[in-house]
Amino acid sequence: MLSLSGLRLRFGAAEIIAGIDLHIGAGELVVLLGPSGCGKTSLLRIAAGVERATAGRVENGFRRVAMVFQDPRLLPWADARDNAAFGLKAAGMGKAERRAIAEAILLRLGFSAGDLNKRPSQLSGGMMQRVAIARAFALSPDLVLMDEPFSALDVGLRHDLQALLRAEVEGAGAAVLFVTHDVTEAVRLAxxxxxxxxxxxxxxxxxxxxxxxASVGAAYEASAALLRRPEIAAALAPPGVSPLALAGARERLSLAGKARAALR
Ligand SMILES: Nc1ncnc2c1ncn2[C@@H]1O[C@H](COP(=O)(O)OP(=O)(O)OP(=O)(O)O)[C@@H](O)[C@H]1O
Structure with missing residues (x-):
């Protein structure tokens, strides 16, 4: 379990996190949803142990923690397979074994055999992000920290990767703390x-x-239902936009989503 208790964070005079209690159990996929700049990445960094909280307690019972970022951070000179095997190489695993593990995960994540030898410059953004996810899961993590990994991708690709991620997480039995500001992404994954x-x-x-x-229409509907809750609408409304206006706009989006889904 990962337990954050009474967590506070300040940068100088700026208060970033005002007291958060959050507990994540084994195998749980928890999505942190919040507006831009609210401190989600900072909380992930505290959970990873690379940022110190100003106050509060962090207890991490997970032993193997992996991270995935918005930007895939691949080695430009290494091919997809070697990039995905990078953590295993650092842990001292032999070449044949680590490449076999990396390859199996990449294939599950939608790589074709012909793409395994491609370098990052030959891969699309979606393929590079698959390599970053494979690099994390190759380590057999029990906790994966993910910071908006799909936010640079178009919506169709994002949907594909959300489904593949969920399958990988369930196969690995890992807990995930996943940061996003996209309500529908939260509803689809969490x-x-x-x-x-x-x-x-x-x-x-x-x-x-x-x-x-399973259903894009149902996910849009559930997103609209979340946004009808006043405390959630108020938290996610951009500055200067009334939460009620936002909920109305989301409702219209949900109906449009349902209409699109019905036409498929
Ligand atoms: N090292 C730092 N020093 C000073 N301020 C910082 C530092 N790191 C983050 N901040 C500030 O803390 C606030 C929260 O940043 P953080 O990146 O955690 O938010 P976020 O919710 O992840 O944002 P986004 O969704 O836009 O990525 C921001 O105002 C940011 O400018």
């Missing part, structure tokens, strides 16, 4: 959605749900 307020961040909602990957 076992639990934790909503942060604008800075300084505190938790305004903690919603347990079943992930909704």
């Amino acid at each position: 076992d639990r959605i934790v909503v942060f307020s604008p800075r300084p961040a505190c938790v305004v909602a903690d919603v347990t749900q079943a992930p909704m990957l």
Whole structure:
């Protein structure tokens, strides 16, 4: 289990995190949903042990922690297979074994055999992000920290990768703490959605749900339902936009999504 208790963070005079209690159990996929700049990445960095909280306690019972970032951070001179095997090489595993593990994960994530030898400059953004995810899961992690890994991808690709990620997570039995500001992404992926307020961040909602990957229409509907909750609408409304206007706009989007899904 990862336990963050009474967590506070300040940078100089700026209060970033205003007191957060968050507990993540084994195998749980928890999405942190919050507006831009509210402190989500900072919380992930504290969980990873690369940032120190100003106050509070961090207890991490997970032993193998891996991270995935928005930018895939691949080695430009290494091919997809060697990039995905990078952590295993650093851990001292032999070449044949680590390349076999990396290859199996890449194929599960939608790589074709012909793409395994390609370098990052020959791969699309979606393929590079698959390599970054494979590099994390190759380590057999029990906790994966993911910081907006799909936010640079177009929506169709994002949907594909969300489904592949969920399958990989379930196969590995890993817990995941996944940061996003996209409500529909949260609804599609999460076992639990934790909503942060604008800075300084505190938790305004903690919603347990079943992930909704099966139907785009149902995910849009569930997103609209979340945004009808006043505390969630208020937390996610951009500055200067009334939460009610936002909920109305999301409702119209949901109807448009349903209409599109019906036409498929
Ligand atoms: N090292 C730092 N020194 C000073 N301020 C910082 C530092 N790191 C982050 N901040 C500030 O803390 C706030 C929260 O940043 P953080 O990246 O955690 O937010 P976020 O919710 O992940 O944002 P986004 O969704 O836009 O990525 C921002 O205002 C940021 O400018």
